Amino acid sequence: MKPRRAPNSRARRLRRLIDALVTLQALLAIRRYRRAVRASASARSAEDSRVIRSRSKPEVKPLKTFAWAWLGLLALLAFTVGSAFVDLGTANTAVNLLVSVIMMLLLMTLFMHESKARRLTQLASAAGLLWVVLMIGLSLADYLTRVHIPAPWS
Amino acid sequence: MNAAIADTPLEEGRRAHLEEQFDEPEQQHSAASLGMWIFLATEMLFFGVLFTSYTVLRVLYPAGFAEASRHTDLLLGAGETAALLTSSITIVIALRAIKLDQRGVATSFLLLTAALGTGFLVIHGFEYHSEWEEHLVPGIRFLQFGPHAHAVELFYCLSYLLTGWHSIHLIIAVSVVLVLAARVWRGAFGPDHFTTLELAALYWHLVDIIWMFIFPLLYLIGRAPG
Numbered sequence: 001m002k003p004r005r006a007p008n009s010r011a012r013r014l015r016r017l018i019d020a021l022v023t024l025q026a027l028l029a030i031r032r033y034r035r036a037v038r039a040s041a042s043a044r045s046a047e048d049s050r051v052i053r054s055r056s057k058p059e060v061k062p063l064k065t066f067a068w069a070w071l072g073l074l075a076l077l078a079f080t081v082g083s084a085f086v087d088l089g090t091a092n093t094a095v096n097l098l099v100s101v102i103m104m105l106l107l108m109t110l111f112m113h114e115s116k117a118r119r120l121t122q123l124a125s126a127a128g129l130l131w132v133v134l135m136i137g138l139s140l141a142d143y144l145t146r147v148h149i150p151a152p153w154s
Numbered sequence: 155m156n157a158a159i160a161d162t163p164l165e166e167g168r169r170a171h172l173e174e175q176f177d178e179p180e181q182q183h184s185a186a187s188l189g190m191w192i193f194l195a196t197e198m199l200f201f202g203v204l205f206t207s208y209t210v211l212r213v214l215y216p217a218g219f220a221e222a223s224r225h226t227d228l229l230l231g232a233g234e235t236a237a238l239l240t241s242s243i244t245i246v247i248a249l250r251a252i253k254l255d256q257r258g259v260a261t262s263f264l265l266l267t268a269a270l271g272t273g274f275l276v277i278h279g280f281e282y283h284s285e286w287e288e289h290l291v292p293g294i295r296f297l298q299f300g301p302h303a304h305a306v307e308l309f310y311c312l313s314y315l316l317t318g319w320h321s322i323h324l325i326i327a328v329s330v331v332l333v334l335a336a337r338v339w340r341g342a343f344g345p346d347h348f349t350t351l352e353l354a355a356l357y358w359h360l361v362d363i364i365w366m367f368i369f370p371l372l373y374l375i376g377r378a379p380g
Contacts, residue, residue, distance in 0.1 A: 057164070058345050061250065063247070063250075066246065066247055074240075077235055077236060081228070081374065084370075084377040085379070088378070092375070092377075092378060093374075093375060096370035097370065099370070100366045100370055111246045112359050113352075117187065120188055121184070124188060124191040124192045124194075124195050125191050125195060127195055128194065128198035131195075132206075135199075135202055135206050136209050139206050139209065139210055144213065
């Protein structure tokens with residue numbers, strides 16, 4: 001009998017250990033679940049209060065911002081026109097285009113809500129710009145690397 | 155939870171303008187602006203093709219393009235640009251006014267925006283007229299001599315495509331803004347309902363941004379002495 005009991009009790013102990021582990025796991029799972037529920041509830045209420053705050057009144061910028069943006073745009077226009085009369089070689093066009101990009105970014109960030117837009121919306125606008133850059137870049141990669149071979153009769 | 159949000163009259167107004175396929179006013183707004191931005195991206199591609207043609211031809215005929223650009227009227231071009239830049243500010247002031255429930259201010263600034271856009275088109279009409287007089291219209295009335303005559307003709311082909319399509323876009327934008335001005339005056343929009351106006355402003359800005367690039371490329375090259 002004795003030699004038989006030993007494996008039995010060992011098996012029982014093993015089963016008890018497994019039971020304990022399962023219980024512990026279940027307890028931990030419940031705690032985790034509760035913690036997750038609590039966390040999401042608090043996140044939701046934080047979100048709600050943010051939404052309530054944003055819903056209480058539509059956000060508006062002060063009129064001063066509009067005035068400065070207008071003056072800024074006109075100053076950039078004056079600068080780009082003025083720079084065209086200074087001989088900078090090919091850099092003339094680079095300066096003009098740089099000013100245009102600054103004007104565009106000014107409008108996009110201040111008035112087209114791009115900085116606060118959702119990522120998906122930002123992606124849509126960035127994709128448009130990216131494809132134009134790709135189209136011009138790849139076309140130039142062709143034309144700028146072509147070797148002009150005159151026809152024999154010319 | 156939602157009862158607390160729906161308490162404010164503003165929120166009730168927002169919910170009244172909620173289409174049935176959306177859960178929240180925010181969701182409706184972000185779906186609308188995403189749709190508009192996808193449309194604007196296709197517009198960028200549309201003009202991108204013309205800008206690409208411009209780039210390639212200018213690389214091939216730098217001297218001809220510089221000569222052709224000197225035929226354009228820089229003063230009128232800069233005036234048009236200033237009008238369009240100003241109109242981009244007036245339309246956002248109109249949007250601000252509608253958010254603050256100032257219907258009269260919004261209507262007058264929308265009318266001012268439309269007037270500036272129309273002013274742009276009128277000045278551009280004068281430019282087209284003087285180009286007609288100077289025999290600079292390719293295919294119909296073109297008479298230029300010199301080694302770069304062919305490149306000048308190509309420049310003006312592109313110039314008419316760029317400015318012509320831009321003007322068509324501006325005519326559409328002016329019409330949209332006029333219709334919206336009438337609707338704002340009748341009280342169709344308010345602090346709880348202005349997405350349509352916001353999207354129209356986005357389109358207006360895009361038309362302005364495209365001109366920001368057309369202007370230096372057509373009017374400002376070959377101006378430096380020497």
